[in-house]
Amino acid sequence: MNWEQLLSTKRSRGSSGKNRYGKNTDLRSEFEKDYHRIIGSASFRRLQDKTQVFPLDKSDFIRTRLTHSLEVSSFAKSLGQNIGENILVYKKDPSFTPRMKEDICSILQCAGLIHDIGNPPFGHFGESAIREWFERNLPRMEFHGVTIDKALTPQMREDFYHFEGNAQALRLVTKLHFLVDENGMNLTYALLNTIVKYPVPSTGIDEKSGDIKDKKMGYYFADEEIFEEIAAETGTNGRRHPLTFILEAADDIAYKTADIEDAFIKGFISYHKLLEELTALQERYPDEEMGSFRPADKLEQLYARGREMQMQKPEEYAIKNWIIKVQGFLINCATYGFTCHYNEIMEGEYRHDLFQGTFAEKLMDLLGSMAFEEVFLTETIYRMEVAEAAMIDFLMDKFMKAIVYYDDETRKLDSIGERMVSFISSNYKKAYHYHAEGKSEVEKLYLRLLLVTDYICGMTDSYAKRLYHELKAII
Template sequence: MEWSTLLCTERMRSGAGNRRIKTTDLRSEFEKDYHRIIGSASFRRLQDKTQVFPLDKSDFIRTRLTHSLEVSSLGKSLGQNIGENIINCRKDPGFTPKMKEDICHILQCAGLIHDIGNPPFGHFGENAIREWFIKNLPCMTYQDEPVERMLTPQMKADFYHFEGNAQALRLVTKLHYLVDEYGMNLTYALLNTIVKYPVPSTKISIHSGNIKEKKMGYYYADQDIFEAVSTATGAKNNRHPLTYILEAADDLAYKTADIEDAFVKGFLSFHELSRELEKLQKENPEADFQTLDKLKSLYERGIEKKVSHPESYAVKNWIVRIQGYLISCATFGFTSHYEEIMAGTFKHDLFYGSFGGRLMDLLGDIAYRYVFTSTAIYKMEVTESVILDFLMDKMVHAVLYYDTDEMLDPIDSRVVSFISDNYKNAYKHQAEGKSEAEKLYLRLLLVTDYVCGMTDSYAKRLYQEMNGLI
């Protein structure tokens, strides 16, 4: 892969950004992407989608919006570090300072939209939608024929492996109706960067050891877009090199933020965190970053400064310190595997094999044990499951015969009317000339499109309204 093609400025709408038109606009194509994203309603909706604590009333807890801003910032910082290293160490004679600037802008944009397709209620929302299809699709019939028999293996697998990452590509290219059916009409370099898994749902292989096959990256309905984008950039069926950096920024952001949020919410104490870090430090005495020592010294500094809550002072400042350390780890991970990444043969994340990777694993494990498996979270997830199951039941039943010769019953027609015209227009555009089976598949996608576009509070409110609870 070559940077000259990887940083492709082409867009889906032909001519946009490619013709030499006289203009006073001095922004690069990737800077234009940034302003398209910031001004979009889809991006704004992230402020009411929560990371870990859905429907939480606290103004401290991170939403998808604040998380995305953090990923955007970390991605840009990593881009600067890595770009500077490529230039200074002369890793690639074709890499220029302008390219460094471009990758920073792309990563800044990619951070903003990497979660834009996720449904309400965090990652649990993805699981709930996936499980709904696993439970219900095999029992579903259409005109007395089993739906499973009508759909192709890839169509079925799209629902059984439903994935927010694939939904992000779909949203920004088809569902966000700004001017026409091309969505936000973002650059191909940016679109390719947000495809974390460049494989369809039928090629997932979680045991292959190759990170790119862990989940699906695009739906059958959007395969043409993926192929056009990945061909134009030259990445083809490989991960775009910037995807590794985006993923590192995402992992770094949420794993450190989950610890801070868990501490603030009272799920994790200073002493419990100290105990976890003590074990890690004993197992890795040769580590270049002494995690427990840093936390203790910050606590002592808090005592010296006579802050009111030295534990809080220590934990929050420790998070900042380890973020800086992990940025260095990710930078080294990219630059030390540069040739493999550019050849498309690197199978791991940027923290692989380093102490930073072991620290990241511990942070994820702490969040799982202290937060995600807590009674408080389980109670929230039971509520969220009831909401999403109800909405999926009603929506799928309503759209099954939508846009067919069969008359919808009065309630189904009303339920269909709730769905955004943008989503229905996108469906009609894609359904033109398609077979009955493909149209059915697209109608099921219309439901996931609508549900994924909901915020946490809207999903809850709609559930209450449809059940006469308001």
């Protein structure tokens, strides 16, 4: 792979940026234009009311998908600056230019903003609830006398059984943001390929391969054509785009540190619990494996400083400032991980994340396991998730029942079905009709099922809850 091709500015629908006299009136780079398209979109704004960890939380401190995405965007751009400068200074690639460094930063800044844009309401549990709904119901629902799991092709069926917010993000920005035409936000191909974390279809998932790119599905059968066009244009052809590794590292840094901070504010994790876990980690590894960053010592130092400054809550002062120090350390580790494995990444042969084999990997694992055990396995979160599942299941039941024979000339929808379909966004229905034209009945059915997941994924937490209450006649 080479950077000139990887940083392709091609869009599905091109634009000249020139006025009627042929003069270029827009001095922004193509990737800077992407940034403004994203932040001006309704899909991006809706992230402010989507769950990161704590759904429908009343606190204005706790992160949402929007604030998380802004943090990922910031970390990704910082990593791009560090890595781009390293490539230039150490002459790792003679074709790499200062302008390419600027473009990398712009792409990563945009990718951070949209990496979660396809996620359904109620966070990652919402994804699980949708997957499990399909596993339970596709073998029971019928289409012209055949169960839907049998009517669909294997890839179509596996798309639903492995429903994935990452694949939904590509679908949203390329097709569903239907304002000007069928090209969605019409973003650059370099940016679109950066957000494809897993460049395999649902039938290509192989969690045992040892290659990070095979862990999950990266695109739906419905979006295979645009994915292949993007991959061919950027020269990745089945391999991960190098910037995807950087985006993933930024995402990991953001959520694993933020989950600890949010959990502390919500009372799930105490200062003393965090210190205890970090001390145990620090004692397990000698100094040469840890480098200069000793996480437990740093936390204690910050607590002592908080006491000296007579802070009202020295524990809170220590943890919040410790998070900032950790983020800086992890950015340095990810920079090292990319530049150390530069040739493997550019050849498409690197199979791990950027923290593999470093002390940062051990620290990230600890933070992740703490959040999982102290937050996600608690009764409080379980109660929220059971309520969320009830809402997702009800909405999927009502809309899927109505959509199976929508746009089918042999069946007429009943009065409730007509009303359910009328609730679905006209933009999404317009996109469905455009892409369903000329397709077989089975592929139309597949696209109709996607139409429901498109609509539900576009809902905010509050809207999903409100619609559930309205349809259940809960006053």
